[in-house]
Amino acid sequence: MRPEPHLIDYTIILLYFAFVLAIGFVLKKHMKTSTDFFLSGRSIPAWIAGLAFLSANLGAQEVIGMGASGAKYGIATSHFYWIGAVPAMLFVGVFMMPFYYGSRARSVPEYLKLRFDEKTRGFNAISFAVMTVFSSGVSMYAMGKLLQLLLGWNFTAAILISALIVLAYTFLGGLTSAIYNEVLQFFLIVMGFIPLVYLGLRDVGGWDGLKARIANDAMVHSWKYMGHSKANPMGVEWFGMLMGLAFVLSFGYWCTDFLVVQRAMAADSMTAARRTPVIAAFPKMVFPFLVILPGMIAGVATSPRVHGVMVEKSEVAGAWRQSSFFTGGKGIIPPKYDPAGKPLMADGKVVLDYDLATPMMLVRYFPSGLLGLGLCALIASFMSGMAGNTTAFNTVWTYDIYQSYINKTASDQHYLWMGRASTIFGLGISLMAAFVAKEFNNILDVLQLVFAFVNAPLFATFMLGMFWKRTTGHGAFWGLLGGTVAAATHYGLTLPGGAVAGVKGGYLGPILHVYPSEMAQNFWTAIFAWVGCFTLTVLISLLTAPRPEEELKGLVYSLTAKPEEGGLNWYQKPATLALIVVVLLLGLNLVFW
Amino acid sequence: MGFDIRMPIGMLFTLFGILLIGYGAATNGSAMYAEHSLGANMNVWWGAALLAFGMAMLALTRLQRKQ
Numbered sequence: 293m294r295p296e297p298h299l300i301d302y303t304i305i306l307l308y309f310a311f312v313l314a315i316g317f318v319l320k321k322h323m324k325t326s327t328d329f330f331l332s333g334r335s336i337p338a339w340i341a342g343l344a345f346l347s348a349n350l351g352a353q354e355v356i357g358m359g360a361s362g363a364k365y366g367i368a369t370s371h372f373y374w375i376g377a378v379p380a381m382l383f384v385g386v387f388m389m390p391f392y393y394g395s396r397a398r399s400v401p402e403y404l405k406l407r408f409d410e411k412t413r414g415f416n417a418i419s420f421a422v423m424t425v426f427s428s429g430v431s432m433y434a435m436g437k438l439l440q441l442l443l444g445w446n447f448t449a450a451i452l453i454s455a456l457i458v459l460a461y462t463f464l465g466g467l468t469s470a471i472y473n474e475v476l477q478f479f480l481i482v483m484g485f486i487p488l489v490y491l492g493l494r495d496v497g498g499w500d501g502l503k504a505r506i507a508n509d510a511m512v513h514s515w516k517y518m519g520h521s522k523a524n525p526m527g528v529e530w531f532g533m534l535m536g537l538a539f540v541l542s543f544g545y546w547c548t549d550f551l552v553v554q555r556a557m558a559a560d561s562m563t564a565a566r567r568t569p570v571i572a573a574f575p576k577m578v579f580p581f582l583v584i585l586p587g588m589i590a591g592v593a594t595s596p597r598v599h600g601v602m603v604e605k606s607e608v609a610g611a612w613r614q615s616s617f618f619t620g621g622k623g624i625i626p627p628k629y630d631p632a633g634k635p636l637m638a639d640g641k642v643v644l645d646y647d648l649a650t651p652m653m654l655v656r657y658f659p660s661g662l663l664g665l666g667l668c669a670l671i672a673s674f675m676s677g678m679a680g681n682t683t684a685f686n687t688v689w690t691y692d693i694y695q696s697y698i699n700k701t702a703s704d705q706h707y708l709w710m711g712r713a714s715t716i717f718g719l720g721i722s723l724m725a726a727f728v729a730k731e732f733n734n735i736l737d738v739l740q741l742v743f744a745f746v747n748a749p750l751f752a753t754f755m756l757g758m759f760w761k762r763t764t765g766h767g768a769f770w771g772l773l774g775g776t777v778a779a780a781t782h783y784g785l786t787l788p789g790g791a792v793a794g795v796k797g798g799y800l801g802p803i804l805h806v807y808p809s810e811m812a813q814n815f816w817t818a819i820f821a822w823v824g825c826f827t828l829t830v831l832i833s834l835l836t837a838p839r840p841e842e843e844l845k846g847l848v849y850s851l852t853a854k855p856e857e858g859g860l861n862w863y864q865k866p867a868t869l870a871l872i873v874v875v876l877l878l879g880l881n882l883v884f885w
Numbered sequence: 886m887g888f889d890i891r892m893p894i895g896m897l898f899t900l901f902g903i904l905l906i907g908y909g910a911a912t913n914g915s916a917m918y919a920e921h922s923l924g925a926n927m928n929v930w931w932g933a934a935l936l937a938f939g940m941a942m943l944a945l946t947r948l949q950r951k952q
Contacts, residue, residue: 300904300905304901304904307897307901308897311893311897315890340890472890475890483898483935483938491927495923657922657923658921658922659917659918659920659927660908660912661904662905
């Protein structure tokens with residue numbers, strides 16, 4: 293059942309490694325100043341920055357995770373894209389980039405320092421640095437585990453080799469290297485997954501055939517069943533979805549996470565910076581078809597192999613109604629196995645290993661040769677996420693932590709050196725985190741929980757900072773802290789259905805509410821965090837002294853000149869492009885209603 | 886900065902295209918196509934697509950340089 297990659301597959305993967313390393317080597321001589329290394333000298337054209345913006349975020353967890361969600365929840369998973377990511381990307385490009393780029397801040401925490409004060413910057417810088425380096429480790433762990441499960445590759449070797457390659461090209465070529473490779477990785481992922489969707493859909497009879505096989509209307513509609521949380525597999529109703537996922541979580545991520553904002557900051561002009569996220573939005577809209585569909589197909593696909601043995605076509609025909617590929621599985625999705633090798637059971641039902649949905653699709657539909665390309669696309673998605681985390685970390689460490697608190701007056705060459713050094717130790721910490729995650733699985737969950745608490749209130753702070761000149765540093769800091777506490781509190785007083793108190797919630801004692809699903813609990817935690825942060829920030833800002841308006845010029849909406857768009861063609865204006873995306877989005881939402 | 890990223894992208898995909906077309910042609914009719922890609926020799930087909938994409942990228946690089 294385990295696929296045997298042939299020489300051709302390894303050749304393809306090795307060629308890819310050679311190219312990404314070569315790009316790093318060629319760029320080394322261009323890394324003369326710290327601005328070159330951390331911000332690409334602010335010289336990246338919009339289309340490159342746009343594709344990198346998209347690709348840096350596209351890690352293992354998205355490609356694998358969206359496939360898993362597609363298998364579990366169906367096309368409603370597209371909400372993460374069509375009402376989550378894409379609107380947020382449009383917003384940050386059109387409305388927020390003027391402040392990020394115009395303020396000449398070299399990082400997101402630095403914008404907070406300029407707009408608010410040092411303690412707000414410190415809180416954001418430290419929490420972001422820790423989060424980003426541990427997220428990288430979690431990603432590495434996921435990749436190592438997958439490659440080990442799927443291909444039998446040694447866990448340690450797999451993550452060490454990938455980490456070393458990413459280290460090499462980011463060490464040498466800095467952000468530019470990461471960006472260029474992210475563009476390459478973007479095309480690889482697209483070219484690797486298009487044939488997968490094509491073959492999968494052809495096999496099940498197109499969208500209509502897929503609908504017929506899934507035989508569950510709620511899995512093939514994205515809005516129809518959102519009226520009530522019990523009506524759809526996600527367990528969320530439209531309000532929780534819109535406010536929790538779309539507004540708080542997605543805007544919170546795309547508008548404030550330095551991993552993506554850094555790519556827009558590297559653009560070669562203000563309009564390029566504003567267009568970067570909008571350009572990224574176009575392919576982002578199409579990604580559900582590349583990453584969600586394979587997951588949906590996996591649950592109902594068949595294979596000419598039954599229990600690992602090739603069988604006659606006629607024997608396979610009716611087999612898809614039962615899980616033929618694996619005993620206890622669903623379609624080609626295997627069950628999770630207990631240490632004895634038997635399928636894991638919970639509540640009398642088999643626990644499926646949804647994370648394997650997309651990888652099993654690759655294995656099922658790709659012959660040797662194409663399999664190499666598919667594996668390459670998967671590895672590329674891991675590496676682009678890793679590189680994104682690495683470059684974000686080394687910048688925030690060097691400028692916002694080292695330069696701000698440890699060594700304020702060193703030369704630019706020293707900071708460049710520190711950038712390279714922090715690339716090494718940043719990846720080192722991530723690797724350690726990956727190994728720890730391997731031994732102690734629950735630590736992963738705890739970590740991700742803490743990150744969610746810290747992220748949830750962020751968007752409130754930025755929104756108030758950029759659009760309300762009365763917001764003060766004290767307000768921002770205590771609002772952030774308060775929002776984080778609100779998130780932790782809400783989570784500690786609620787549980788998703790069927791879970792026990794602990795890492796799933798309810799750790800504060802009394803359970804005030806039980807949500808239909810984990811997702812619903814997450815969305816509502818985010819909503820509470822945002823509201824908490826917003827309220828506290830406004831209150832404390834009104835009680836503390838405001839900054840004089842001259843200091844806030846270029847940092848706040850009402851005190852900044854509108855960006856110049858005089859000599860631009862229609863297709864170069866960020867707002868026009870954004871409008872086109874919105875129209876297309878509405879269309880997509882309607883088609884899959 | 887540095888060089889046109891379309892060049893290495895073009896080169897890599899052209900190489901991939903040639904590799905897959907070659908491999909696909911060499912293994913034409915193999916049982917693995919019936920087992921995996923619904924009988925179609927996807928290596929040759931998609932290899933051609935990759936080659937076309939790679940060449941398009943290289944052509945764009947050439948055009949850019951001429952400007």
